[in-house]
Amino acid sequence: MTIPADTAILSRKARSWTLVAGLALVGLHLVVALLTLVWTPFDPTELAGRRLEAPSLLHLAGTDRLGRDLLTQIMIGSRIALTVGTAAVAIGAVLGTTLGLLAAFASNWLDDALAAALDILIAFPTLLIAMLVVAASDGANLSTAILALGLGLSPIVARLARILAKRVLLMDYITAARTSGTSWPAIVRIHVLPNIWPGLSVNLALQFGLAVIAEASLSYLGLGAPPPNASWGRLLQEAQGTVFSAPIGAITPGIALVSLVIGINLLADGLRERNDPARSER
């Protein structure tokens, strides 16, 4: 069956729209995060206004219980979310890919054992693993949260890396490389990594979104960035008690969180379409 040309054009347009919208949303957060390194409307700890002020020209998102500017806090929250997301995904990617490749290259029984272990780990929600790691470490702070989330994400990455790598290892060019005496590290570097990267990168982008939500959850539970770090999760937690009298305090960090995660997902979608020519031709 052939698809009429105009529909194909429309869906391609829609696809490029997802990539552009994703880039725009994530880019906006990135710009804000970078901006906070040099400028914020107020000092984040300054008691700049009265308690729970409504939005005004001076405080565009109002103030919190202590009278601190909420826009400032939310902007800094972008920085924290992006930092944690990037670092956690980096840890998860390095650890997960290493484990996954090890399993893919391993002998049958080791592969089975690793695959089973990964399946068991995946059965635990990322957040739960992260909470265990934070609980086991000495006190909650930003770096334990990053490490915990990285560890929590690694089994998901590992499983995907293993499957993708196994598929690549069946290819003729691998057999050719092997018979010509190419070393294993070289095969990984030259053949396997470049071939699994497109699939893996899309998944990593999705994991990034998960990591951002998980960080907010950890902070909401008091296991993430300690005060006065303005994590969105902590802002939500602090606004919980005032949600009836000053709902804006809970709405704005929520919007920030949702916009970043949607942006990342749109970006991942767009990337998948670009990296997967077979699908975009359909």
Added chain:
Amino acid sequence: MLHSRKLLFSAAFLVATSLSPLAFAQDFDPDATVNIGSLYEPQNLDNTAGAGQGINEAFNGNVYEALFRLTDDGKVEPVLASDTKVSDDGLTYTFNLREGVSFHSGEPLTSADVKASIERVTAEASKSSRKKSLATITGIETPDDRTVVVKLSQRSISLPYNLSYVWIVNDAAGDITAKEDGTGPYTLSEWRRGSALALERFDKYWGTKPSNEAAVFQYFTDATALSNALLTNAVDIVTSVQSPDALQQFSDNPEFTVSNGASTTKELLAYNDRVAPFDKIEVRKALARAVDKKRLLESIWGSYGQVIGSFVPPTDPWYVDLTNIDPYDPTGAKALLAKAGLANGFEFTLDTPDYDPHPIVAQFLQSELAKINVKVNLNIITANEWYTKIYQKHDFQATLQEHVNHRDIVFYGNPDFYWGYNNPKVVDLIAQSETAASEGEQTEKLKQANQIIAEEAASNWLYLYPQIVVSTTKVSGYPVNGLNAQFFVSGIRKAD
């Protein structure tokens, strides 16, 4: 205007109901079940075994009675002691027990039960927080079933008060961490761990019959869920509301009553007075002056609560308003720091319990103290860590804590207490206040001690919590002050 209209309406209603041939003999249901929402579930049922404040809330005066009780307005009155004689030297107290009192198991109350009950609290294994205040007891004699003679090593003017939290338990009851055998107006009918504790009227109670048949304490871990339970009529009363923002939905609604009573809960920044730089009075005074406590209180409690300037709440007989000793004055604070040789400020770690309101208070302090170049590093800890690291090991620089008890200024007379305040003059005054011959003398000594403690800024007393009870308008007759976390349910009336 609004008020008078309401009054007019209720007057009209009263007239209408009294004229009606079906007018009620009483305006409440004597067989009602009162549902009480609380955030303080007890860990077990024994107040000498680390059960937490929740057990006092549910059981004091309800399931268990003592020789005396602290009423909701702060007076000590006899309950199981029908009369008390004190020897001239103040070292021998003779208590006569009330006639006709029996335990829930059916056994009569005797002097042996009283002796065993006091000894439970003073025992080696007891975890009662007030064990030390009964340490002057050297012996308890029971010449007959109705008489208890308590001998003291020195005068103890607070003995009746201190006996008000010593539950009288049947000496044959054994372990009471999961069951009870008291003399109170209610028996325990069911305890569902993690959710509720149900009390039922005890029909053979010696005193006034409760005005309801049962009271169920329903436990919540989340204040928002608790508010919602009240809004949906799942509970009739909330024993203490912990945020002013939850109140708006009730104060604007004619179906609910909000009471603003006196609490004894104080939020304080406690320094470790043993360690530098907090061993210097100037430094402590500087930090006291650098914090705008009115503003902090408003941030946490809106228009509720009170700044008291010391550790003594207005319901203690020795209360004096000491807010003028170290008023808010950042410039003066800087000068004091300079005098202490810290003109460039300093840095310290504030161990902050991870539950409300401490983290938000800590951030406020961080912001205020930054203005006088004092850098505060926050270390968030759990309640358990607080207990071992700070309360037991004294391993800290400064911490935040709320102290809930009535008459607890005596902690400043104990140099081994976690905050390590040690002024021999205060230790003496507090010891003398206890051996005073009259309450007037006791009050005088404690006022002097309080003055010195405040002058030396032993701790930074931030504010006194309000005690806010919210109920539906259907119920009345409940305690509004919650002294020592008590919540007497016997007088609660619920309309049909």
